[in-house]
Amino acid sequence: MPQIAKFPGNDxxxxxxxxxxxxxxxxxxxxxxxxxxLRGEDPAKYTIGLGCREMxxxxxxxxxxxxxxxxxxxxxERWGGDPxxxxxxxxxxxxxxxxxxxxxxxxxxxxxxxGAVRSYEVKHACYGGTLALRQAAEWRLAGAAGSHxxxxxxxxxxxxxxxxxxxxxxxxxxQGAGAVAMIIDEPRIASIQPLSFPxxxxxxxxxxxxxxxxxxxxxxxxxxxxxxxxxxxxxxLAQHSGEATIENLAAACFHVPFPKMVKKAVFALGAxxxxxxxxxxxxxxxxxxxxxxxxxxxxxxxxxxxxxxVAQALAGLPAGETIAAFSYGSGFGAxxxxxxxxxxxxxxxxxxxxxxxxxxxxxxxIERYQQLRAGDPVRQRxxxxxxx
Ligand code: CAA
Numbered sequence: 533m534p535q536i537a538k539f540p541g542n543d544x545x546x547x548x549x550x551x552x553x554x555x556x557x558x559x560x561x562x563x564x565x566x567x568x569x570l571r572g573e574d575p576a577k578y579t580i581g582l583g584c585r586e587m588x589x590x591x592x593x594x595x596x597x598x599x600x601x602x603x604x605x606x607x608x609e610r611w612g613g614d615p616x617x618x619x620x621x622x623x624x625x626x627x628x629x630x631x632x633x634x635x636x637x638x639x640x641x642x643x644x645x646x647g648a649v650r651s652y653e654v655k656h657a658c659y660g661g662t663l664a665l666r667q668a669a670e671w672r673l674a675g676a677a678g679s680h681x682x683x684x685x686x687x688x689x690x691x692x693x694x695x696x697x698x699x700x701x702x703x704x705x706x707q708g709a710g711a712v713a714m715i716i717d718e719p720r721i722a723s724i725q726p727l728s729f730p731x732x733x734x735x736x737x738x739x740x741x742x743x744x745x746x747x748x749x750x751x752x753x754x755x756x757x758x759x760x761x762x763x764x765x766x767x768x769l770a771q772h773s774g775e776a777t778i779e780n781l782a783a784a785c786f787h788v789p790f791p792k793m794v795k796k797a798v799f800a801l802g803a804x805x806x807x808x809x810x811x812x813x814x815x816x817x818x819x820x821x822x823x824x825x826x827x828x829x830x831x832x833x834x835x836x837x838x839x840x841x842v843a844q845a846l847a848g849l850p851a852g853e854t855i856a857a858f859s860y861g862s863g864f865g866a867x868x869x870x871x872x873x874x875x876x877x878x879x880x881x882x883x884x885x886x887x888x889x890x891x892x893x894x895x896x897x898i899e900r901y902q903q904l905r906a907g908d909p910v911r912q913r914x915x916x917x918x919x920x
Contacts, residue, residue: 554885556600560589561587564705582791617685619648619677621645623653624655624659626693659835663865666728693836732761757860758787758789762858781819823845
C-alpha cells in the first residue's frame with residue numbers, strides 16, 4: 533500500500549520521496565581567514581559580514597565526477613536495493629565538463645549502471661539539483677517509472693558542483709564544493725509534497741557563457757533577485773496552506789550561497805509576510821540558522837548547497853515533522869518544497885559521510901591555495917554589470 537502524504541491540500545495523493553542520502557566532500561579545505569589575509573581584507577568581513585567559515589576545495593586530480601560518483605555510491609549502498617531497479621539518473625550541476633555528454637554518463641560508467649535507464653544532466657544554475665529531484669518525484673507520481681520484477685523503479689538524483697570564482701573576485705570567500713545524492717523511492721527518509729511553489733524571472737544576475745572558466749556576477753542584482761524569489765515563494769505557500777504551515781515548520785532550509793545571504797532573504801520574506809523584525813529574528817534563529825553549519829564547513833556547493841542543508845535538517849528529525857526547502861538558481865528560477873520526515877530520518881545514517889569526510893580532509897595553507905589556483909586565468913576586463 534502506498535503511504536499517504538499529510539501535507540495540507542494533498543491528503544489524497546500517494547507519496548514518494550527520499551529513500552536514501554549520500555554526501556561527498558572533496559579532500560581539501562581552506563579557512564576563509566587565510567584568504568582574507570591574502571586579499572588584504574578584514575577576516576571579520578568574511579566570517580561575520582558573509583557568515584563563511586571554510587571552503588572545500590579539490591586537488592588537481594579530483595573533480596565533479598569524483599564528487600558525484602562518491603555521493604551516489606554512498607546513497608546506493610545505504611539504499612540496499614537492486615541497482616537494476618534504478619530507472620532514472622538525473623544529475624543537477626553547473627560544473628558541466630562537456631556540452632554534449634551528460635555528467636550522468638560519467639557517473640553511470642563508474643558505477644556500472646546501464647540498461648533500461650533514462651540518464652541525463654539538468655542545468656539551471658544552483659536550481660538544477662532541485663529540478664532533477666522534482667522530475668524524479670513527478671516521474672514516480674505520474675506512474676511513468678514502471679516496474680522491475682514487480683517493484684516500482686527508483687531514481688538516482690545527484691546535485692554536484694565545484695564553485696570557484698576568479699581569484700580576487702568578491703565571491704571568492706564563498707567558494708566551495710560538494711555533492712549530495714538521493715534515491716527517490718519509498719519515503720523512508722522524507723516524503724516530498726507533490727505541490728510546490730515556483731517563481732522565475734529572466735535575469736542576468738550570475739551566468740557563465742560557454743568558454744568562460746568562471747561565472748560573471750552582478751552581486752547586488754543577485755542579492756535582490758534571491759530575496760525577491762524567496763518572498764514570492766513563501767507568500768505563495770502562505771496563501772495556499774496558511775501561515776501556520778510556515779510557523780509549524782521544524783526547519784526552513786535555503787540555498788546557501790553564503791549564510792548572510794540566507795539571513796537577508798529571511799528578513800525579506802518576513803517583511804513580505806508582515807512579520808515583525810523580532811518574529812523574523814526568532815524564526816531565523818530557531819528554524820534556519822541551525823540548518824547551515826554543514827554549509828559553513830564546505831562553502832557554496834551550488835546545486836548541492838540546499839541539499840546539504842536539507843541533509844543536515846533531516847538527520848535526527850522525528851517522523852512526521854515537516855521542513856521547507858527553498859531552491860534558487862541564477863538566471864533566475866526558484867522553488868519552495870515541503871518535505872515530511874519519514875521513519876529513517878531520526879537515525880540520520882548519512883551524517884557519517886559528512887563527519888568522515890570532514891575528519892579525513894586536509895586543511896591547506898594559503899600558499900597551497902595559491903598553487904592550486906596558479907593556472908587559473910584572470911579575466912582582463914572590468915566586472916560585469918547586468919547586460920539586460
Ligand atoms: N567586519 C564585519 N562585517 C563587514 C566588514 C568587517 N570588517 N566589512 C564588511 N562587512 C560586511 C558588510 O557590511 C556586508 O554586510 P551587509 O551586507 O550585512 O551590510 C558584508 O560584509 C559583505 O560586504 P560587501 O557587501 O562589501 O561584500 P562584497 O561586495 O565584497 O561581496 C557579494 C558580496 C557581492 C555578495 C559577493 O560575495 C559575491 O559576488 N558573491 C557571489 C554572488 C552571490 O553569492 N550571490 C548570492 C545570490 S545569487 C545565488 O544564490 C547563486 C549562487 O549560488 C552564486
